Amino acid sequence: MRLFLRAVFAVLVLGISVPSLAKGVSETDLREHIAVLASDEFEGRKPGTEGEAKTVKYIAEQWAKAGLKPAAGDGSWFEPVPLIQRGRGEATYSFNAKGRKLRIVSDEIVLIGKEAEYAKKDLPVVFTGIGVKSDGSVGADVSGKLALVLFEADNAPAKMKSPRARREALIAAGAEGVIFVGDSQGNWPILRRQLLSRPIGLESREKRAKLEGAISTEFAVALVTAAGRDWDKLRAHAKGADYTGEALGIDADFNVMTDIYRFNSSNVIGKLSGKKKGSGAVLYMGHWDHLGICAPDDATDKICNGAVDNASGIAVLTEVAQRLAKKRHDRDIYFIATTAEESGLLGAYAYADKPVFPLEDIVISLNVDTIAIAGRNSKVAIIGRGTTSLDATVEAVARKTGRAIESSTDANDFIQRQDGWALAQKGVPALMVGGSFADLDLMQKFLGSDYHGPNDELTDQTELGGAAEDADLHIALGNYFADTRKYKVTKAGE
Ligand SMILES: [Zn+2]
Structure with a gap:
């Protein structure tokens, strides 16, 4: 009995472990x-x-x-x-309304160019709400303009919830610049960190506007107020499903250097x-x-x-x-x-x-x-x-x-x-x-x-x-x- 048991045991051990040692x-x-x-x-x-x-x-x-x-x-x-990879370099900018330069008491802005140097004068600024309508299309006339976009987009259609999808839709609609507004709930620090983290891209597949960036709510309020508009009203309008954006009567000048690696x-x-x-x-x-x-x-x-x-x-x-x-x-x-x-x-x-x-x-x-x-x-x-x-x-x-x-x-x-x-x-x-x-x-x-x-x-x-x-x-x-x-x-x- 003992021997037999031992033999069975040996067969079991061999049967299980040897093949797995050999090839597993x-x-x-x-x-x-x-x-x-x-x-x-x-x-x-x-x-x-x-x-x-x-x-x-x-x-x-x-x-x-x-x-x-x-x-x-x-x-x-x-x-x-x-x-x-793109990283922030030196940048100067000014926002102007009715021929005068607006005074904005905030420096919460990050600007990144598609190329190493971007210089532009009199770029019209359009507030686009979340950037797209409920059907996913761009309603605002952004062609050759700077689109200001709310980062948070709970009311966007599913495939347009990501900032990237909305940015690419705005670029396809001809936007020269796309700047997200780090709206409520602490989004500004997240946006800022993302932009400054030098995200890696595959250039052959990238869709980039000539100018991209982000501003904080504080900056957006200062900008809009300086131009004589009411931020809260503007945002409330933008929540409508078929909001088509509004020209803010603001032009912008930019000189943006970008570190490109x-x-x-x-x-x-x-x-x-x-x-x-x-x-x-x-x-x-x-x-x-x-x-x-x-x-x-x-x-x-x-x-x-x-x-x-x-x-x-x-x-x-x-x-x-x-x-x-x-x-x-x-x-x-x-x-x-x-x-x-x-x-x-x-x-x-x-x-x-x-x-x-x-x-x-x-x-x-x-x-x-x-x-x-x-x-x-x-x-x-x-x-x-x-x-x-x-x-x-x-x-x-x-x-x-x-x-x-x-x-x-x-x-x-x-x-x-x-x-x-x-x-x-x-x-x-x-x-x-x-x-x-x-x-x-x-x-x-x-x-x-x-x-x-x-x-x-x-x-x-x-x-x-x-x-x-x-x-x-x-x-x-x-x-x-x-x-x-x-x-x-x-x-x-x-
Ligand atoms: Zn992973």
Whole structure:
């Protein structure tokens, strides 16, 4: 009996642990990469910093070691992504009514030009309320003028609530300048901080007015009062659903210098060449960037290390690459570590605009982001569920690896907040598959605590069990979708 029991025990131990040691991804594998990428030495991996240089070098080295070949356009690992930052420089301005200069007893104004120098005289000022009507269109005549816009827009239609959407609508309507008014509820400090934070943009996709900026309510009241108008009445009118704006009888003169910093960041791109040319490709992606030095100078910990977001995703991609490189697949398999996701999926958009092989060839794109959340045995959710014809196939592969399926579409709340969205906009079947978005209470707990703060660090408590299982799932998905006998695609016309 004892011997027999021992034998059974041995079989169980071997049966369970040996195969997973042989090919499964472990927490330790992932932890080693995260420890480097999320270390203070990498300074939070902000694009354009020394932290970027260290990050993209580490990824390229690890991917080379894993067996990938460099696949950027020039044959290197690094596909340049031209980015731009604008910062406040010296500025002078005056507002004039009926030929006299208005005296404004406030200096709560921030002005940023599209170009390094902006000089203009007699620019008419139009108050536009929230900038758009209830149908989302611009009602005010802003063409060649300066639009003053209320920042807060509770009454705006859903797709026009964001200041960015309203700014772009006003620019499309011909506005030369767009200045937001940091209306009530302490919005001015937020607006001011945003403008002074030198936000990163992808210049090829940016829609900017020649002059942009913000003023406080105090400044707006002083301006409007000096021109003989009543701010409260003006604002009350602007709350009407079909407010079409009013010319204020004010002209403005500007001389605005702007610090412009253009730099190339990098998407890291690697590849496993398939056996069957022209049979399509599987694409894995995940963003390498995070927020850099993110806390005030006097904080004890100033670095947003981004261990979960998204060192964990890069760790998974690297381990998946290493396992998939062990055999030759039918289809090509690409790996892309994107830049500037945190600034609005910029690296992914840049890739979608300038891919290294035709986007139509992608049979599935799998994004991996913020993956160290759930423990082992979590269900598998699909972000993008219902947007492609792949759900059933992905689920079947997941079930084969022993995973249960979360079949609700709740995870789709995150669909626009991840890099796959940039590819989906161009018709690529783009999904995010895994456990971290299956238990949304757990995800919300992270989003409400360490997320985007100095505490997103690697600790003994960092949960990597689910990420390891998700890595195994991504290996299984790669093995399946890169196999032309298992996953067949019918091309149009065939
Ligand atoms: Zn993030």
